[in-house]
Amino acid sequence: MLFRRSLRTSAAVLALLLPFATACGGDAQADSPADVTLRVGATGWKVEEAVLRFAHLDDTPYKVKWSVFQGGDQQLQAVRAGALDLASSSEIPPVFAAADGKPNFKVVAVQRAATLNQEVVVPKGSKVTGIAGLKGKKVGYVQNTTAHYFLYELLKRAGLKWSDIDAKPLLPNDGLAALGGGSIDAFASYGTSVITAHQQGATTVGSGADILSGNFLWSARDSVLKSDARKEAVADLIARITKAYAYVRDGHETEFAKVIAQNTHQPVAQAESDLVAQQKQRPTRVQPVTDAATASQQEVADAFTELGTLKSRLDVKSFWTNALDADLRKVL
Template identity: 45%
Template structure:
């Protein structure tokens, strides 16, 4: 398979520039301005440019983080997109906040998070050492506030004075605030318990908390163990999931080229899942222990709500993030204002514009 984004465009531009320079140089050197000599020289210099300027991706290891499901490593293998000219180290984190902590520590090159973690990371030392480079539009299913089997809680308003587990600095944090507001409660009206996804699920099932605000596999597992939805965030969240790259990776030409290639493959993977829903549902079922029909139904429902696709940075996406920041700032969860536009980078804008839409 041909490797996308092999910097061909860059090489062509450099070659064209060198062609002009070569003609002038030869004209001065031999006194006759020979077009043949200029053409020969331009070809040689173009070849040299290609050999010398194209990064050697074989020496690159791209460290990529992700949260829960879908598992890109399995997906790339199934879709036959794993023949990368560079190495990939995939790591799964319990939240996007932890991915950005890893980027800040230069332990990760690429992250995939919701809109919430970058806001907190931007207030850390060195502004978190990252830039948002792309938006992954997707569905907002499996983002829920759930209660355990047999709970006496019937509505969000019933949570007043009760313990509610949530994953800090994530979509769960944000949509729990919004759900409380929509039901006449504030953050101060509940006893919030900050827990990672797995511990939050354990707390819910043991009865240590009255409800759990979470996402992904923990919500799937909670349902399998009898938990039920108290409220859904599918109409609260924007569906914008952000791709962040470390400043260190963006400053490295070879890693930047590898990231460009990876974005193309990620887009191709999304297209593959749309065309192979039954096969992907089988894999999801195997990995999450969901019944196959339920996994397939979730895929189809998610596609109906919003197709997953990579899109370029837009003013609408930046405005959406600003709205989230304003909400979190208003309730005191964000302690400082965030310069939202400053954390975005359009370094891959042209590549993203050329990706195929679903």
């Protein structure tokens, strides 16, 4: 039942969001920042909102409505349904959101960030010690996300095919429950779900840290890009997040770790250790669209074509744009 319920969730998300999108009237044009309301997605918990508040950069001249999702894939579904204006995700969700050839969004900026806590974990007491040991096992993964991608790449490196495992697509919370309940042998996930799994005694058998590019994409609805005021607001918000993380790195890690710990339910010392490690590996900062970033996502899309998850090759350039570059450089 757990597996079937997880597969139904994505379809349910879209069904629930469609009336919400209509009610929001998100396509209305805005003439000034005061007229703008940005509907922005967050994964796991509202970390971007929290870091802005912590750095005293949440006093935006426009309104921001944050919504929490379990993954970037759900954020892109919400964008497609018209319920979000701006989504943050890894390279993978926009690929699947654009797979029908009719995306209503564009990738407008690239946020460079850490790739830690992207892992394949096994429950306490498991005899599996590496990826090769997953052959024939039930392995949960978060579909159409970084977890899907790095699990596939880890299997290849171990000399295994995707068909060598019994792959089970699960949302993070469902995957945690399945891992703890013994209905799967391993789970590929990210972020808070990996932290929680370790708190429950899970151990790591594979990591996506050196597989993932560290490119996390900001995707905006096409309607947002038709309004100068909305474009300026998006650029300003993304730049503020970069500045907020710079503030955290400037001697405020311990205090922000307390904010993280409160929201992720982990010890403050562990939250601080993770935060320092993440910012050391790859400081969180945004950059305009580049050819290199587009090429990186193309490699990811091609891997999913090879896997057979995408029916045909997708040209990712079709949903990237430089429309925000000038505004972003101005505020950075």
